[in-house]
Amino acid sequence: MTQVVLAGGGTAGHTSPLIATAQRLQEVQPDIDVTAVGTAKGLESRVIPAAGLPLVLIPPVPLPRSLSPRLLTVPFRLGKAVVEARRVLRRAGADVVVGFGGYVALPVYLAAATLRIPVVVHEQNAVPGLANKVAARFARAVVTSFPHTPLPNARALGLPVRRGISELDRDAARPAARAALGLDGHRPTLLVSGGSQGARRLNVATRDALPRLLAAGVQVLHVLGPRNLTADTVPVSDAETGARYLPVAYVDRMEDAYAAADFMVGRAGAGTVAETAVVGLPALFVPLPHGNGEQARNAEPSVSAGASLLVVDEELTADRLLAEVLPLMSDHETLAAMSAAGRGLVPGDAAGALAHVVLGAAEVQ
Known part of the structure; x- marks a missing residue:
């Protein structure tokens, strides 16, 4: 053995x-x-x-x-x-x-x-x-x-x-994934995740952009990281559109989050870059500004192929997040092209x- x-x-x-x-x-x-x-x-x-x-x-x-x-x-x-x-x-x-x-x-x-x-x-x-x-x-x-x-x-x-990700059919899995996560089955859905530890820059920009995202009818699944989920961080819904904000500390089955989402905002760790490409999830990457620059390098092939966008950390404000994300949430043709570009990018x-x-x-x- x-x-x-x-x-x-x-x-x-x-x-x-x-x-x-x-x-x-x-x-x-x-x-x-x-x-x-x-x-x-x-x-x-x-x-x-x-x-x-x-x-x-x-x-x-x-x-x-x-x-x-x-x-x-x-x-x-x-x-x-x-x-x-x-x-x-x-x-x-x-x-x-x-x-x-x-x-x-x-x-x-x-x-x-x-x-x-x-x-x-x-x-x-x-x-x-x-x-x-x-x-x-x-x-x-x-x-x-x-x-x-x-x-x-x-x-x-x-x-x-994992096979749950490498063999994920997002379209087929979407209804069950949204139901499991407590999301509306038919609304445009934004996933925000800073990885297993969370990311302050992403969390702050999302918090500040949240009223306008919900007012536009976009529901948000926000993975904050265990240390960042406080008693004040609670689900909210827009009174007019009904769009919901769902904050969670961590997602054990990221394939559910990927299937539920139409677009993702995240760091550019190797796992996030590879997994979003494999499942065909369009993304906006915000590389961690510390370390040896590996996250920006990780994202380069995906960005060059047209599968994702990139914003440097210091430029990610609520206004910038909204400018990059909101036009895409209703642009199904562009999202489909980005998805196809990602799938052929990594083994x-x-x-x-x-x-x-x-x-x-x-x-x-």
Whole structure:
């Protein structure tokens, strides 16, 4: 029986492709044994067990974004996490490690290297993170979501997504999805989501634009992020049009949100860019202005293909959101063209392709 350990966590950008790959591995080889490794601080502590996958926790090793005394503690904390990761790999009898980046991935990569266990790296962003840059130097295989990601010997296979998304027929699923979410089945629907943590800029712009969106008859499903859903954030309806605003902390089945929506406003994380393209959901991307610029790079192929629009973070006001979104909500021809442009943009079965890479690495160790 093949033993696979998958490492990745922190945000949905890491956990979603991990879950999709683990599930596809189980489909390809039903007797396979998979173990996920994460930290208690990340989203993985909830979503991975919810997906029915075993999760083992090790200490997180976040790297300070600036020079500070905490930087001096990194070697000690990293060494401790590597020791814990070695115990996990030995206990699991790992034949191969597949990592998706994030704080948890680096100690698992290093532990695998010391135990001579083959490593497969998947980088979801167009600009790679530190953990995957390190691991790519000794990995058996390096796989990316986007072409031209600067990692040695990388192959672009796309971003693994769950079958619920890769096989989604939005038109067929829309009535049931809107009913499940408590939305009107026939109104133009805007989805706003800043990812698993939410996004303040998107939330503020949406809040300020909300009266005019509802007055135009557009209903809004707003995924704020768990920390941003307060007692004051409640559903409201426009007295004249009846259009409804539905705020939620998080959506476990994003395929329902994608099916319900006619258009989306969101960040440009790799998962959002890939999933909206796969399902053919037109979008306005507002890349996160921090980090190493990976979100703007993630969105470039989609924007160039005409599947999405882009507004830089500092320019997203209520007026700009309304100017970009409202004309499209009733322009069915343009929305259909954007949808078609997205569907042909990214591979739909990256999870299957990556699963075969992982199994191949396990066989030749």
